[in-house]
Amino acid sequence: MFYLASAKTHPAQRTGWGNSATGPSHYRLGHGEHTFAVELSPNAERLDVLVAETLISLHVLDTDGRRANVEVEGVRRRYAYHLDADVLWLHSNSSNLHVLDLTHALVKGQINVHSGTLKAPMDGAIVDVLVSEGATVSRGQLLLVLEAMKMEHPLKAGIDGVIRRLHVIQGDQVKNRQVLLEVAPLDVAG
Structure with a gap:
């Protein structure tokens, strides 16, 4: 529904137009506390939807x-729905679903960042570690790239301090809310 709604915002003669090679569209959708990476690939009249390594064909x-x-x-199905900007409510005979389009939302993450604990904002892989234990860091300094x-x-320092403990290395796969590193405030770093 998000895909169709975005296509309808353009005049008919421009719908489907793009200046890059055709390929899958990537979405980040939220349901409750869970976030899902979704890949949509047009396939003639259908859409191939890839979610958590499961391919679903829909029309x-x-x-x-x-x-x-x-x-x-x-299998034909009928759904009642309400789409309001980045929020979709789907209703069927058997269930109700509330979905958020988080594709362009800022990454929340950095839970407890002001306490000096940096946590992963979502599942992913650490592709760069720019600090080491014992390094002095400033608020806003880039520490890791997920x-x-x-x-x-980019994951940045929320406080001035010293890296007390680094829990990850480059290439590590991490889970949402996993502690990545700990920064001790400068006044208690010693």
Whole structure:
């Protein structure tokens, strides 16, 4: 629905136009406390949707702003929905789903950053470690680079201090909220 809504914002003669090679569209969607990387690839009249290594083929048959008729893996289904900017509510006979489009949202992360504990904002891989234990850092200084959903996310110091403990090295796979490093404030670093 996010994909279709974004296409409808352009005049018909420009819908589908792009200045780069065609390829999959990448989305970051949220449901509850979970975040999912979603890859959409147009395939004739269908969309191939890749989520958590599961490929789903779907065809949106029609929508009227309130209901959508969708063919999922060859089975026709009808969903009531409400799309409001980056929020989608889907309702079917068996369940309800509330989804957030986080694709262009700022990465939250850095939970407890002011306490000196830097945590991963999402699942990903550490692609660069720019500090070592014992190094003095300044608030806002780039410490690590996390790659998630084919994008690099800079992780910066939230306080002035000294790197007390570094829990990761370049190449490590990390989980959402995993502690990456600890910074001791300058006044208690010694």
